[in-house]
Amino acid sequence: MEQSNLGERRQPAVFITGAGGEVGHGLITALSGEHCPDIVATDLRELDTELRKQCASTYLADVCDRDALDRLLAMYQVKEIYHLAAMLSTRAEITPEVAHQVNVNGTVNILHIAAEQGRMYGEPVKVVFPSSIAAYGFGSLSQKIAAGAVSENEHCKPSTMYGCNKLYCEHLGRYYAHSYRQLAKDSVAGKDKNRGVVDFRCVRYPGLISADTVPTGGTSDFVPEMLHAAARGEQYKCFVRPDSRIPFMTMPEAIEATLQLADTERKDLTQIVYNIASFNPSAGEVADLVKVHFPNADITFEPDERRQAIVDSWPSALDCSAAQRDWGFKPTYTLEQAFEQYLVPRITKQHESSV
Numbered sequence: 001m002e003q004s005n006l007g008e009r010r011q012p013a014v015f016i017t018g019a020g021g022e023v024g025h026g027l028i029t030a031l032s033g034e035h036c037p038d039i040v041a042t043d044l045r046e047l048d049t050e051l052r053k054q055c056a057s058t059y060l061a062d063v064c065d066r067d068a069l070d071r072l073l074a075m076y077q078v079k080e081i082y083h084l085a086a087m088l089s090t091r092a093e094i095t096p097e098v099a100h101q102v103n104v105n106g107t108v109n110i111l112h113i114a115a116e117q118g119r120m121y122g123e124p125v126k127v128v129f130p131s132s133i134a135a136y137g138f139g140s141l142s143q144k145i146a147a148g149a150v151s152e153n154e155h156c157k158p159s160t161m162y163g164c165n166k167l168y169c170e171h172l173g174r175y176y177a178h179s180y181r182q183l184a185k186d187s188v189a190g191k192d193k194n195r196g197v198v199d200f201r202c203v204r205y206p207g208l209i210s211a212d213t214v215p216t217g218g219t220s221d222f223v224p225e226m227l228h229a230a231a232r233g234e235q236y237k238c239f240v241r242p243d244s245r246i247p248f249m250t251m252p253e254a255i256e257a258t259l260q261l262a263d264t265e266r267k268d269l270t271q272i273v274y275n276i277a278s279f280n281p282s283a284g285e286v287a288d289l290v291k292v293h294f295p296n297a298d299i300t301f302e303p304d305e306r307r308q309a310i311v312d313s314w315p316s317a318l319d320c321s322a323a324q325r326d327w328g329f330k331p332t333y334t335l336e337q338a339f340e341q342y343l344v345p346r347i348t349k350q351h352e353s354s355v
């Protein structure tokens with residue numbers, strides 16, 4: 001335990017929001033391994049028992065409820081925050097203002113708490129934030145095809161509420177890290193780039209594929225949905241054309257990369273936002289591979305024009321050279337290896353044990 005300026009003893013903790021989601025599952029399991037910091041996890045819904053066991057404390061809390069978060073975090077010295085709570089792109093297009101509330105106001109609440117704790121303890125609070133390929137936006141499919149692999153600062157004109165929210169939160173993170181209260185008398189902004197009150201780090205995830213969970217409310221969901229449906233012996237109607245191409249990676253790769261970024265020394269990071277991805281198959285190529293492993297898979301393509309337009313606005317590939325250079329990001333799998341070594345064995349085992 002550490003002593004605060006106020007003379008209270010507070011338990012050091014790693015705080016995770018949106019802990020019950022797909023990324024939260026993998027992250028809690030990875031974090032609660034060897035190094036074992038005290039994990040304080042929150043979500044809108046009760047976490048499942050297995051996850052709860054791996055956390056020091058779990059709370060039902062809404063990231064939009066600033067007072068509740070303040071009360072909760074006043075009990076801890078927060079060292080690191082993984083702010084995962086978000087409403088994904090498809091769901092956000094149904095209720096854009098609610099998405100803004102969750103995705104932006106929730107993030108401001110977290111950044112504010114991080115900044116206040118950083119000021120109070122005189123030590124920056126690390127905030128790790130997953131952004132997304134939704135931060136990009138092409139006006140047409142031909143532009144997308146012509147652009148090829150995009151780097152972090154190109155083509156950032158999102159056409160979804162989720163993408164706008166993520167891109168803006170990246171900027172907010174940069175603001176809290178470098179310029180927070182820059183005109184206040186006691187401001188530390190600008191004094192030392194490596195010693196602000198918030199140490200903000202961000203990965204732009206591609207579509208993620210987990211063997212354990214199926215996403216809800218996203219637009220890259222066609223790949224995990226297709227695979228899990230085949231494993232369950234269910235028919236799948238894919239909502240995009242077979243030639244639709246966006247980057248993906250497996251969940252364990254995303255978790256490993258996120259922790260790698262979190263563990264890198266601040267001075268080695270030359271930017272706030274990093275692209276990561278492992279492969280970028282078309283929906284048709286994924287369907288072919290699914291059929292290799294599940295020969296009875298029944299997959300048809302019935303594109304939904306509006307969800308297709310969102311996928312067409314996202315890049316076909318990402319330039320991940322900054323992440324490779326600054327913190328050694330490296331994909332573990334090709335698509336074929338991901339199927340052979342991670343997805344198929346694990347999904348098949350789960351399926352067998354559930355029948």
Ligand code: SER
Pocket residue numbers: 088089090131132133134162205206207208217218219220221
């Ligand atoms: N998986 C996200 C979504 O589909 C994109 O990163 O909304």
